[in-house]
Amino acid sequence: MSNVGIVIVSHSADVARGTADMVRQMVGGEVPLAFCGGDPDGGLGTSVEAILGAIDAAWTDAGVAILVDLGGAETNSEMAIEMLDADRRDRIVICNAPVVEGAVMAATEASGGSSLDAVKQTAEELSQT
Amino acid sequence: MSNVGIVIVSHSADVARGTADMVRQMVGGEVPLAFCGGDPDGGLGTSVEAILGAIDAAWTDAGVAILVDLGGAETNSEMAIEMLDADRRDRIVICNAPVVEGAVMAATEASGGSSLDAVKQTAEELSQT
Amino acid sequence: MPQPETRTDTATTGAPAAIDEPTRRALIEALAQAMFAHADELTALDQAIGDGDHGLNMKRGFEAALADVDGLAAKPLPDGLKAMGMTLVMKVGGASGPLYGTLFMTLGKALPVEPDRANLVAAFGAAIDAVKARGKSDFGQKTMLDVLGPVHEALAEGSDPKAAADNAAEATIPMLATRGRASFLGERSIGHMDPGARSSALMVAAIADVLEQG
Amino acid sequence: MPQPETRTDTATTGAPAAIDEPTRRALIEALAQAMFAHADELTALDQAIGDGDHGLNMKRGFEAALADVDGLAAKPLPDGLKAMGMTLVMKVGGASGPLYGTLFMTLGKALPVEPDRANLVAAFGAAIDAVKARGKSDFGQKTMLDVLGPVHEALAEGSDPKAAADNAAEATIPMLATRGRASFLGERSIGHMDPGARSSALMVAAIADVLEQG
Ligand SMILES: Nc1ncnc2c1ncn2[C@@H]1O[C@H](COP(=O)(O)OP(=O)(O)O)[C@@H](O)[C@H]1O
Ligand SMILES: Nc1ncnc2c1ncn2[C@@H]1O[C@H](COP(=O)(O)OP(=O)(O)O)[C@@H](O)[C@H]1O
Numbered sequence: 172m173s174n175v176g177i178v179i180v181s182h183s184a185d186v187a188r189g190t191a192d193m194v195r196q197m198v199g200g201e202v203p204l205a206f207c208g209g210d211p212d213g214g215l216g217t218s219v220e221a222i223l224g225a226i227d228a229a230w231t232d233a234g235v236a237i238l239v240d241l242g243g244a245e246t247n248s249e250m251a252i253e254m255l256d257a258d259r260r261d262r263i264v265i266c267n268a269p270v271v272e273g274a275v276m277a278a279t280e281a282s283g284g285s286s287l288d289a290v291k292q293t294a295e296e297l298s299q300t
Numbered sequence: 301m302s303n304v305g306i307v308i309v310s311h312s313a314d315v316a317r318g319t320a321d322m323v324r325q326m327v328g329g330e331v332p333l334a335f336c337g338g339d340p341d342g343g344l345g346t347s348v349e350a351i352l353g354a355i356d357a358a359w360t361d362a363g364v365a366i367l368v369d370l371g372g373a374e375t376n377s378e379m380a381i382e383m384l385d386a387d388r389r390d391r392i393v394i395c396n397a398p399v400v401e402g403a404v405m406a407a408t409e410a411s412g413g414s415s416l417d418a419v420k421q422t423a424e425e426l427s428q429t
Numbered sequence: 430m431p432q433p434e435t436r437t438d439t440a441t442t443g444a445p446a447a448i449d450e451p452t453r454r455a456l457i458e459a460l461a462q463a464m465f466a467h468a469d470e471l472t473a474l475d476q477a478i479g480d481g482d483h484g485l486n487m488k489r490g491f492e493a494a495l496a497d498v499d500g501l502a503a504k505p506l507p508d509g510l511k512a513m514g515m516t517l518v519m520k521v522g523g524a525s526g527p528l529y530g531t532l533f534m535t536l537g538k539a540l541p542v543e544p545d546r547a548n549l550v551a552a553f554g555a556a557i558d559a560v561k562a563r564g565k566s567d568f569g570q571k572t573m574l575d576v577l578g579p580v581h582e583a584l585a586e587g588s589d590p591k592a593a594a595d596n597a598a599e600a601t602i603p604m605l606a607t608r609g610r611a612s613f614l615g616e617r618s619i620g621h622m623d624p625g626a627r628s629s630a631l632m633v634a635a636i637a638d639v640l641e642q643g
Numbered sequence: 644m645p646q647p648e649t650r651t652d653t654a655t656t657g658a659p660a661a662i663d664e665p666t667r668r669a670l671i672e673a674l675a676q677a678m679f680a681h682a683d684e685l686t687a688l689d690q691a692i693g694d695g696d697h698g699l700n701m702k703r704g705f706e707a708a709l710a711d712v713d714g715l716a717a718k719p720l721p722d723g724l725k726a727m728g729m730t731l732v733m734k735v736g737g738a739s740g741p742l743y744g745t746l747f748m749t750l751g752k753a754l755p756v757e758p759d760r761a762n763l764v765a766a767f768g769a770a771i772d773a774v775k776a777r778g779k780s781d782f783g784q785k786t787m788l789d790v791l792g793p794v795h796e797a798l799a800e801g802s803d804p805k806a807a808a809d810n811a812a813e814a815t816i817p818m819l820a821t822r823g824r825a826s827f828l829g830e831r832s833i834g835h836m837d838p839g840a841r842s843s844a845l846m847v848a849a850i851a852d853v854l855e856q857g
């Protein structure tokens with residue numbers, strides 16, 4: 172089974188891209204990774220359609236952990252999850268963790284083959300070292 | 301007296317820029333703001349010289365709060381602070397808070413005219429809403 | 430101020446006039462025009478206690494709805510509401526997108542094709558509960574819910590929903606925000622009208638105006 | 644394996660041969676060449692348990708030092724060490740920059756212009772303490788400190804610092820990382836040599852080789 176996938180959802184396309192760069196630097200290609208940022212017109216905000224696309228791109232049977240920044244990113248991600256098939260919905264979680272630091276930690280955990288629960292927990296236990 | 305300034309230090313120039321965009325969207329021009337990301341060659345990492353430049357750009361007598369992402373960004377920021385005049389060194393803090401969410405919260409607090417201590421505390425109390 | 434009791438509702442059945450295709454089209458157009466006309470005001474409210482995009486967000490959502498007005502109006506009311514909600518979810522881009530989207534989608538799920546007033550009151554209650562669940566929020570937190578709640582009450586007791594909405598939006602001014610971006614401001618959120626409360630009041634007024642003429 | 648006791652140190656005073664300008668230049672060049680020659684190896688070690696930039700970081704730092712080799716070598720030893728440390732601080736770009744920078748700067752502050760062995764041991768101890776403070780770290784956390792510590796002991800007791808450094812770098816392999824990026828890997832950090840431990844060992848070897856020839 173593939174490693175757990177990571178999806179990064181930020182209000183800012185730059186933050187999302189930069190975070191993905193930092194994740195790639197840590198885990199290379201070992202972890203399915205996708206990101207999105209910006210509202211449907213490209214301004215600061217999030218887009219349910221883009222989130223659904225990112226989930227699809229990072230999908231693996233081991234599940235997907237989503238990292239979000241502020242309120243709207245979380246609400247839109249929850250909305251996106253509810254629009255998925257029941258089958259996928261059970262294998263996707265939103266981490267209650269900061270987007271940049273959480274994504275690096277979650278991906279590092281995922282690269283070791285950890286379960287979705289373990290990936291979520293590692294991201295959420297995060298305190299700066 | 302001006303509002304407390306905010307400095308964003310990320311390993312990624314994109315993350316730093318995007319975070320600054322998100323901060324500006326919340327507080328407009330009310331808060332002195334500067335950011336830097338990337339090592340001295342522009343790769344992922346941080347640069348003490350760039351951090352010193354950002355501190356200078358965001359400097360106000362009310363002090364400056366720095367938001368950092370991972371280990372090296374913190375160590376390099378601490379190094380930069382020690383290179384400042386004693387006078388400035390006492391009015392600059394590194395927040396133990398996530399870079400994106402912390403910067404938005406710290407800047408929002410700073411925009412209300414809060415003290416450096418209050419800004420730091422708000423960023424550090426952060427839990428996702 | 431128009432009295433809702435004098436509307437075209439048949440008092441005996443409690444049923445409003447059927448919401449036919451031309452009415453559905455008029456509703457979508459009125460909602461869109463209200464958001465377009467007040468986009469700057471909503472943005473200014475959101476600049477004061479948020480990130481200054483609420484007007485833009487709502488405009489984007491209703492531009493998309495308006496672009497599909499033929500398709501939306503052609504659907505039976507429940508399906509049209511669901512499709513409208515989905516459009517807002519996909520296009521608004523802010524927290525208000527999934528919240529208003531959930532409101533419309535739940536109305537679509539809960540309403541029959543030809544609703545009477547009791548159906549409407551029940552559906553609106555269900556929609557409010559769905560918004561609360563989506564937003565992990567409740568009344569009293571200085572959000573759109575603080576307009577939607579009083580409008581629901583007004584519908585239930587047959588008083589004027591427009592007046593209720595306007596008063597409720599005004600009443601968010603002294604509130605302390607504890608949800609959404611405005612909560613980042615703490616005490617400084619006090620003294621400003623919540624942008625989502627205002628957009629809710631504008632939508633209620635737009636809908637009431639169309640149905641009163643209808 | 645060369646025995647440090649057989650070095651040119653005058654046993655009576657405990658003073659190594661004076662570190663004159665040509666020696667200082669040779670030291671800088673040897674350090675830089677060691678980092679250049681092993682950049683890929685350091686990067687590979689950092690890829691296994693970090694972000695894969697340690698070789699690049701060290702190369703960048705020592706390229707800058709080499710670019711200024713005339714200026715650095717011309718300075719008296721303490722000032723040259725401080726300037727070298729500052730160059731690493733400004734150029735390395737990773738956590739290792741301020742850490743190695745602090746090491747060199749503290750050596751510069753603590754050493755006299757013509758140090759004897761006792762000065763060196765004391766200064767190295769102070770430099771290690773400064774690195775610990777800078778990194779909020781200690782021995783046993785699978786970092787450069789786990790090489791610097793044993794090298795300090797070797798210097799103090801007059802045993803071979805190169806051998807001590809190599810053994811200490813090897814000994815980081817079974818360690819669990821609790822500082823720096825490698826700590827993100829938890830148990831998976833076990834079984835790999837720490838990249839900073841390896842670069843420390845390389846620097847110790849480069850310095851020892853120059854001083855033994857000198
Ligand atoms: N958790 C929530 N529950 C209910 N309403 C909310 C919540 N979060 C935000 N809102 C409403 O949404 C409005 C802001 O919408 P908008 O500006 O479009 O989104 P964003 O805050 O993502 O920029 C607020 O004024 C408030 O009425
Ligand atoms: N807090 C610390 N204390 C001591 N040494 C550390 C610390 N953090 C990192 N290191 C050392 O730095 C090395 C990594 O350096 P480098 O890869 O250049 O920086 P970064 O980790 O920022 O990418 C580690 O292998 C370790 O030896």
Ligand SMILES: [Mg+2]
Pocket residue numbers: 475479480481482483523610
């Ligand atoms: Mg907004």
Ligand SMILES: [Mg+2]
Pocket residue numbers: 215216243480482522523524
């Ligand atoms: Mg927004």
Ligand SMILES: [Mg+2]
Pocket residue numbers: 689693694695696697737824
């Ligand atoms: Mg590294």
Ligand SMILES: [Mg+2]
Pocket residue numbers: 344345372694696736737738
């Ligand atoms: Mg690095």
